[in-house]
Amino acid sequence: MPTAKDLQALADREVVELAKAGREAAYRELLRRYERPVFSLIYRMVRDRALAEDLAQETFIKVLNALESYRPDYKFSSWIFKIANNAAIDQLRRHQLDTLSLDGAPHARTPDEVEATALQAADHGESPLEELESRETGSAIERAISRLRPEYRTAILLRHVEGRSYEEIAEVMDLPLGTVKTYIHRARLELRDYLADLRT
Amino acid sequence: MTHKHLDDSELDALVLRALSSLPSLSPSRGFQDRVMAGVILPRPRAVALLQRAGAWVIQPRRAVVLATAYALCVLVTVALGGPWVAAHVGVLGGAASWVAGRVGAWLDAATLAAATWVVRSGVGESLRAVAGTGPRLWAEVAALSLGYAAGGYGLHVLLKAPRRTDVSVARSL
Numbered sequence: 001m002p003t004a005k006d007l008q009a010l011a012d013r014e015v016v017e018l019a020k021a022g023r024e025a026a027y028r029e030l031l032r033r034y035e036r037p038v039f040s041l042i043y044r045m046v047r048d049r050a051l052a053e054d055l056a057q058e059t060f061i062k063v064l065n066a067l068e069s070y071r072p073d074y075k076f077s078s079w080i081f082k083i084a085n086n087a088a089i090d091q092l093r094r095h096q097l098d099t100l101s102l103d104g105a106p107h108a109r110t111p112d113e114v115e116a117t118a119l120q121a122a123d124h125g126e127s128p129l130e131e132l133e134s135r136e137t138g139s140a141i142e143r144a145i146s147r148l149r150p151e152y153r154t155a156i157l158l159r160h161v162e163g164r165s166y167e168e169i170a171e172v173m174d175l176p177l178g179t180v181k182t183y184i185h186r187a188r189l190e191l192r193d194y195l196a197d198l199r200t
Numbered sequence: 201m202t203h204k205h206l207d208d209s210e211l212d213a214l215v216l217r218a219l220s221s222l223p224s225l226s227p228s229r230g231f232q233d234r235v236m237a238g239v240i241l242p243r244p245r246a247v248a249l250l251q252r253a254g255a256w257v258i259q260p261r262r263a264v265v266l267a268t269a270y271a272l273c274v275l276v277t278v279a280l281g282g283p284w285v286a287a288h289v290g291v292l293g294g295a296a297s298w299v300a301g302r303v304g305a306w307l308d309a310a311t312l313a314a315a316t317w318v319v320r321s322g323v324g325e326s327l328r329a330v331a332g333t334g335p336r337l338w339a340e341v342a343a344l345s346l347g348y349a350a351g352g353y354g355l356h357v358l359l360k361a362p363r364r365t366d367v368s369v370a371r372s373l
Contacts, residue, residue, distance in 0.1 A: 024241055027239060039227045040225040056227055065239055191215045196211055
């Protein structure tokens, strides 16, 4: 029986096969691999921590309970990002959330709510000065991303934050490759304009 | 921020840098456990078999006795018959080919007798007269086909009729 360390060395497809055989460790490995990328994508789409957690949880439960229907000719990451993105887009359509807070959700009223909905960034080991500068640029870019159309947001986040290929983004978004490239180009122009406006 | 007077390419580079340095965000502690609480793990085959056996064991005593008796019959037959068959393979092979030869000869004789009777008794002629030719033959073929189709449909309806599949195994036994 493969250990947790052995599982880390396996490809997604192999881990999925083990999960299908009923290995709980394989399920947890898939969760470990995708909890951050999926949560980050959903959070940056809906910009509400509690809501993002609910949607990410819903996404994982849906995916892990439907592993039997997973087609190995499709990338597992594409599949999970597609479900996550659909969940986020549906949510945006329902509630039209359009404000951003890095320190907590817009609806947070009490200090507890603010703390509960605040972002938890992974530690990158930066010095205090670097951290301050990157936080400045980071919060500006987060704000800029929040102003993009949801489709542009998904495309730019998958490409430049998650490092996915254009082909995979096209699969995730169910769009032609050319459209994805156009979305990413336009999103970058909008982000550039937004950052330029900030400095004038 | 102090990024004034940057041209477009520098701004592009700044955007890309900012995007790639965005932190990966983590859900709160216990996220994995909350997800796993909602996941139904598929049962390994061995466990599924064990559970099936367990479910069988809790059936009424009559069903268990019946199944045990059947299993015993099969086991005894195989245990006693197996070695005997293995010891007499040659004899059994000879007997089988003798039986096959006799049955083949009997079938040949029966077919020949039937054909002779049809020709000599005039039944063949009568059948030809009944079947007819031309339009009559086509009408008969059509009627036969319709009858066959109606029979098939009737069977289909009969098989589709609801049956009491919801009766539990325990009760039916």
